[in-house]
Amino acid sequence: MITPGYPLMPDSNLNVSSSLTIEALTNSLVFTLPISDFLLLAQRHAAIQSLYQKMMLYSWGYHHQLKVMMYQYSAAERYRWFLRYYPNVLDQISHKYVASFLNMTPVTLSKLINATSASCSTSDLLDLFCFPDIKSDF
DSSP states (O other): OOOTTOOOOOOSOTTSOOSOOOOOSSOOOOOOOOHHHHHHHHHHOHHHHHHHHHHHHHHHHHHHHHHHHHHHSOHHHHHHHHHHHSTTGGGTSOHHHHHHHTTSOHHHHHHHHHHHHHHOOHHHHHTTOOOOOOOOOO
């Protein structure tokens, strides 16, 4: 899951092909730059190298937050986290993709959606939890 405007960063080893696959589930625009062109620009312009470092730090922070969310939160807490950081996504893509992202079955996700709808509003639910904000300025 990537929020629009967030950087899609390569693996830390720039000399090998990425081991990650990214798939767009909605219409998307992605800017790419061949690594050879990037390395040439980074050698010539300190601002490019600085931007790259900031984006990598941001990306690592985001992935750290995902790991904490996946391994330390319950299914209900992961769902609440998802609602906070990806509002309206449930209306845009198949719930099976959301369930997969949250490491739960579609049945569990469905139960959480129904329980949330029946018990309180989304804003009431989100007020119960305080998660660190992953956005940062570049």
